Amino acid sequence: MDGFLLATPDGVVRATGARAAFDDAHTAAAALHECKAGLIVGALPFDPRRPAALVEPEQAVHTAGPWRPAALPELPAVQVISELPSAAEHVARVAKLVEQLADPRSPLRKVVAARSLLVEAETPLDPEVVAAHLVTRHPRANVFAVDLGPAGRPGDTLLGATPEVLVARHGHTITLHPLAGTVRRLADPEADAAQARELLASSKNQEEHAYVIDWIREQLAPVCIELEIPDGPELLQTPEVWHLATPIRGRLRDHRTTALDLALLLHPTPAICGTPTHLALDAIVGTEEDRGFYSGAVGWCDERGDGEWVVAIRCAELSANGRALRAFGGGGIVAASDPLAELDETTAKLRTFLNGLAVSDLSSASLRTGSRPRRRSMEP
Template sequence: MAIGFRHHLQQQLHRLAVNAGRPFVSWAEPWEGVDPVSFFMQGPSCGFRERFFWADRTGGTILVGLGSVYAIETEKADSRFDDVEAGRRRWKKEMEPYGAADAPPLLFGGFSFDPYRPGTDMWRGFPAGKLVAPAALLAVRNGKTTLTVTVPTDKRGRDWERVGRLLERISDPMAAPKRLPRLVSDEEEEKERWLAAVREAIASIRAGALDKVVLARARRLAFAKTVDAAAVLQRLREQQPFAYIFAFEQDGRCFIGASPEQLVQKEGKMCRSVCLAGSVRRGADMEEDERLGAWLRADRKNNEEHQFVVQMIGRLFSSVCETVEMPPAPQLLKLPHIQHLCTPVVGRGCRERSVLRLVEMMHPTPALGGTPRDRALEVIRALEPLDRGWYAAPIGWVDGEGNGEWAVAIRSALLAGKEAMLFAGCGIVADSDPNSEYEETNVKMAPMLSALGVMNDG
């Protein structure tokens, strides 16, 4: 990008900062020709300690954030959604947006799965709830790219400096992401122990204590060198075209994944969700693939698993929307490694003003927790030794108007230095077979294994 343009942007910011009546000012400009992953890669060398990446299922919206000029963070289990929503409103009042009106500044963040469970050191930096306003946001919407820069008007803090550095470098030709390092060890929780937990869950369900519970397991990979989050991102973008591609990084620890599951989207008075539960692998050829798909559609156990989600989301949408539409029977969603039963839901005339309220009501759906919710959470606490952290929890963005989109952070891994911790779970119901459920979690880890270069896809 021309030097003149950079000066123009910096001058705008300075002029606005001097005259602004609020603590933060932002400026948005069309900024074509910058690749989202290259932009993500600029972060550390400009001094930004936080980075996020978001691409929606269609790839139509891509958001990449560097730095954090304004962060809302909470560890309060009871009030975490109130805390972040209050923070969002405060941010809106303190922030004066200028420039391209179609690229409003926004907050990006996530929540932990279960804030009532004590966290471990593994998830340091990923609290019960966190939203971040990036200093620099690259947004691609409908084929148009915009750069939005947000800085404090008192010119204190390091963000002016970092943004200045970024503007100097943003158009430099970028190096490719680092090559993925060699795997040196691979540990998973003992299979027998996990199967025993599943058997116990099945027994509780058959005894009538609950209807469904989702149990997860983890796999820890260690590599010869540090894993470059940008390299993993790039591979996920190539390999998982119909998933939400997300990354949330702070101080070198990056939670990253390719989730097919939308939790909720709000756009004005319209809201959407996708019920996703019930799974089978892809076939080796078209014939086998279709046979597996037909089996999944007809299978009683998988349909039961799925219907708990449809009932809950249908009921919830009915309580906050004037009208709710969903197809009468689930569709098949085919992803590179797995196929799912899928029921999209659209609600119109939504009475909630902020998508964060919808996130609060919906999390965890029976696709990630179980039915009834509280029983399922108790069973997870009792039977799952894992610290889920942000796995299986909401991740996404919200703007000043309360619009935004959130996915469920599955098919994911936490990258920390030379290590990657992968997570996968599955819905246990009365008719579950422990070994098939175990196999299902393996299939669900395949996308991350493949992005990490550990598994070769045939």
């Protein structure tokens, strides 16, 4: 895909071409401050030390209201090829993290552990068509498709439908909607409602959520003259999961602080990394496979400093040939976490993206036990 798409429930930003490309996010932010760029769009990687995929586009259109695709072409069949790591290895990693987090001598309090599935399409996937299916299935999500070429990955595309807003800035007002604490949805309405109530009352999930909110408050306090944060989280639902969510609103101290500045200040949050952030980041990089742009950020920022950045979760990276796609799911681990429950959480999150595709073998068993219909070497 040669371009950028971010479709939120309130508006759609499309951009094509590149007057300039930036693999360093701070250079892109400086270009906005120095009036050398009128608009920056693209994606930030999970690890801020890795190359970004940002551009000043040649053309951009911002329309109000939700995206309603005019057509919804059928997608080719997609088959699960492999897991990375296997379900058993993910459980073992989580168990090791729980042991470390429970050690009173450890400075770590939370680490987000992730896993991925590699799937293959019978014929090349069109990123625009995949995005159209995602927005149709998840109309309240923030759907994105981003060219990763500026990060040295020509032809690769980041696709997703995230419920989480990292930060939005319009004038002096900023809004955030961090998520942390998750359980899967249940088919029975009464059991599902009980599951949601249990999530809201869960001390483990409340602890996980509090780490995120406390960190965001600490980061934003110096740049805001007002900061409105509710005393406790509320429930947010998607077709696959329940989340704990806290809507946050603030007023900037300095109008020169842009949406991209704020995204760089906040990313990565404890919601997708851990606490303390730098130690959790090192732990993830040292034990996990490369996350790439999963749990990074996607968004835009204009010359006035306004913009929107969403957290790149419920997403996948599509290869340049359009056939290999790696989807990601993760969960926050604290000392009270149960490894098998954490595996189930990643499965539910993987379904958010994969249920939008024509996956031929998306059974609970295949996701949990790592059954591999066939083996073959593929580029993710």
